[in-house]
Amino acid sequence: MQALHPLKEYEPVIGSQVIEELHLLAEKTKGWTIQNINSTSVGGGVAEILNRMIPLLQELGVNARWDVIKGGEKFYRVTKKFHNALHGKEEEIGQEDFDVFLETGEMNKKMMELSNGEVCFIHDPQPITLVDQRESSAKKWIWRCHIDVSNPNPRVWNFLKKYIDRYNAAVFSAPSFSQPLSIRQFLIAPSIDPLSDKNKELSSDFIQSVLQKYQLDPEKPMVTQVSRFDYLKDPLGVIEAFEKVYRYIDCQLVLAGGEATDDPESTEVLAKTRERAAQNPDIHILAIPSGSDLEINALQRASAVVVQKSLKEGFGLTVTEALWKGKPVVASGVGGITLQITHKYSGLLCHSVDGAAHAIKQLLQNSDYAKKLGENGREHVRQNFLLTRHLKDYLLLFLSLFHEGDIIRF
Amino acid sequence: MNTPQTFQFFTHLQLPELTGLKARNLTELFEHVKTVSGSVIYYHTHHFLQQHQYLSPEPPNDFAYWVTEALNEIELGERLTSINTCEFSSIRALREKIAETIESFLAKSKRSLRESDEGREFHFIKACSFVFPTPYVVSSLAEFVEVLKKVTIHSIYFHMFEARLRLEKGTNDFSLWFETSLKEKELAKKIERLDPYTHTMEGLRGKMIQLIERRLKR
Numbered sequence: 001m002q003a004l005h006p007l008k009e010y011e012p013v014i015g016s017q018v019i020e021e022l023h024l025l026a027e028k029t030k031g032w033t034i035q036n037i038n039s040t041s042v043g044g045g046v047a048e049i050l051n052r053m054i055p056l057l058q059e060l061g062v063n064a065r066w067d068v069i070k071g072g073e074k075f076y077r078v079t080k081k082f083h084n085a086l087h088g089k090e091e092e093i094g095q096e097d098f099d100v101f102l103e104t105g106e107m108n109k110k111m112m113e114l115s116n117g118e119v120c121f122i123h124d125p126q127p128i129t130l131v132d133q134r135e136s137s138a139k140k141w142i143w144r145c146h147i148d149v150s151n152p153n154p155r156v157w158n159f160l161k162k163y164i165d166r167y168n169a170a171v172f173s174a175p176s177f178s179q180p181l182s183i184r185q186f187l188i189a190p191s192i193d194p195l196s197d198k199n200k201e202l203s204s205d206f207i208q209s210v211l212q213k214y215q216l217d218p219e220k221p222m223v224t225q226v227s228r229f230d231y232l233k234d235p236l237g238v239i240e241a242f243e244k245v246y247r248y249i250d251c252q253l254v255l256a257g258g259e260a261t262d263d264p265e266s267t268e269v270l271a272k273t274r275e276r277a278a279q280n281p282d283i284h285i286l287a288i289p290s291g292s293d294l295e296i297n298a299l300q301r302a303s304a305v306v307v308q309k310s311l312k313e314g315f316g317l318t319v320t321e322a323l324w325k326g327k328p329v330v331a332s333g334v335g336g337i338t339l340q341i342t343h344k345y346s347g348l349l350c351h352s353v354d355g356a357a358h359a360i361k362q363l364l365q366n367s368d369y370a371k372k373l374g375e376n377g378r379e380h381v382r383q384n385f386l387l388t389r390h391l392k393d394y395l396l397l398f399l400s401l402f403h404e405g406d407i408i409r410f
Numbered sequence: 411m412n413t414p415q416t417f418q419f420f421t422h423l424q425l426p427e428l429t430g431l432k433a434r435n436l437t438e439l440f441e442h443v444k445t446v447s448g449s450v451i452y453y454h455t456h457h458f459l460q461q462h463q464y465l466s467p468e469p470p471n472d473f474a475y476w477v478t479e480a481l482n483e484i485e486l487g488e489r490l491t492s493i494n495t496c497e498f499s500s501i502r503a504l505r506e507k508i509a510e511t512i513e514s515f516l517a518k519s520k521r522s523l524r525e526s527d528e529g530r531e532f533h534f535i536k537a538c539s540f541v542f543p544t545p546y547v548v549s550s551l552a553e554f555v556e557v558l559k560k561v562t563i564h565s566i567y568f569h570m571f572e573a574r575l576r577l578e579k580g581t582n583d584f585s586l587w588f589e590t591s592l593k594e595k596e597l598a599k600k601i602e603r604l605d606p607y608t609h610t611m612e613g614l615r616g617k618m619i620q621l622i623e624r625r626l627k628r
Contacts, residue, residue: 017562021421024542150529175533178428185428187535213459396425400538406578407448409541 033117085153105129191390323377422568
């Protein structure tokens with residue numbers, strides 16, 4: 001896999017010393033084989049991070065691999081139900097759902113070529129049963145949970161826990177996701193790539209052309225939420241909050257999102273959101289195909305306020321993206337969002353439709369305050385949520401599995 | 411390795427490890443503070459130094475921040491905030507002070523304990539530290555200051571904080587080398603007297619460079 005941007009290109013963003021330190025660290029993992037396995041190669045935050053991370057690990061001398069399990073429509077319907085249930089949403093889950101999950105797991109166990117290198121790195125629940133093969137494969141197994149499991153449905157969690165306890169370590173994105181487990185648990189926040197199409201600087205001409213393409217008014221303040229069309233992202237709640245603001249301020253709302261191949265529910269949510277928005281010409285629902293990163297970037301940059309009113313959130317990379325662009329953000333105080341936004345310092349947190357509406361109004365009417373929040377947010381992301389920090393954490397995670405104690409000296 | 415004349419810069423990287431322990435009120439916080447490993451106390455009193463380098467002043471420890479923000483116990487929050495980490499030469503002593511502060515508040519408090527809202531519990535995290543030698547080895551003050559200008563803040567952090575408190579060397583590595591190898595007693599004292607907890611890491615670097623360059627000009 002070719003690196004889109006070699007490490008050296010990150011120097012102007014994070015400084016040469018940080019790159020130097022990464023090379024120093026990577027000397028200890030040189031030649032190690034790390035096999036990453038997840039359920040989709042496109043769409044969603046996990047695939048996006050792996051696409052960036054694998055080439056950089058390879059540049060640092062790690063033999064990083066990435067494989068994707070196979071599954072049919074039935075399997076993805078079940079894993080979507082699991083996903084919602086782990087987030088605490090009510091779901092009807094029957095024995096047949098567990099059977100479908102296990103059958104696909106069996107098929108993947110037979111088809112997946114597992115390496116016998118240092119680490120097998122499993123992402124999210126879909127490929128979790130592969131750990132059954134651990135005796136004949138990698139030395140250490142890690143389960144990386146990208147989901148908010150602070151209040152999981154006990155039936156689904158207990159089913160998965162039998163597998164999780166057989167890993168060497170689990171990784172969560174926020175402290176509140178931690179669960180009683182017999183294995184070590186690490187805290188690693190995800191990250192964004194500042195050089196990717198989704199986050200790099202754009203010319204104002206390009207931004208204007210995107211606004212034109214989607215028939216958005218460049219003169220009207222834009223409130224934007226970028227996310228998949230998913231109930232947990234509460235698009236209907238965003239519209240409700242916007243309408244409370246719209247009564248007093250002439251502005252427009254953009255709900256923009258792509259579709260992920262492992263998310264069959266999104267078509268239904270998109271239709272309901274369109275129906276709800278139909279009466280207001282200043283509400284724009286944009287179903288943007290996966291991969292239109294430059295357009296998403298332009299929409300975020302053109303926004304006066306970025307919103308992320310999720311009911312549950314693993315980490316909320318769209319929040320990270322907006323903060324990196326120096327945008328004032330209004331977001332729900334859930335999951336990993338609270339690691340990114342310190343209320344009234346690097347953004348505004350909300351817990352209800354009314355709270356969101358109030359915060360949006362406050363930011364639209366106080367541009368100096370909004371600017372200051374945006375600046376603080378950008379610095380916080382620079383120091384804690386860029387890809388290079390994530391890369392460092394993964395290397396430390398691999399090393400930690402092969403060393404005892406709280407202080408490891410080299 | 412350091413010989414008496416040379417100083418090798420090390421760097422320190424940290425991975426947070428979740429303990430699965432949490433507290434919803436002061437009694438639970440107190441019980442865990444007394445029994446968790448020293449690496450947990452260290453994490454909650456030091457991680458902000460590396461994570462929020464642009465902020466100054468910062469909440470000096472997570473316990474104070476949580477007690478104030480999640481429990482709205484302003485008075486105890488203030489007492490925990492004012493614990494001067496600089497005064498302690500071991501994590502053990504720091505833990506005792508934190509526990510004693512919470513305990514005496516609990517003993518005097520007449521009203522019922524406040525509970526944090528769901529989702530705002532205190533989660534205990536442990537610092538898993540990795541210490542690496544860097545290629546930078548110096549043998550004079552002039553060489554030292556040039557390297558000090560280019561090492562990462564993680565390296566400065568290791569020699570100023572980790573060495574003194576977690577490795578219980580009694581002072582920071584820089585002062586120790588200035589005094590024992592370079593016989594620069596006065597400079598060693600000046601660096602030791604800096605309260606590193608009230609500076610950002612970049613601010614601390616700048617201050618040390620200034621002190622050393624002033625000494626070199628004399």
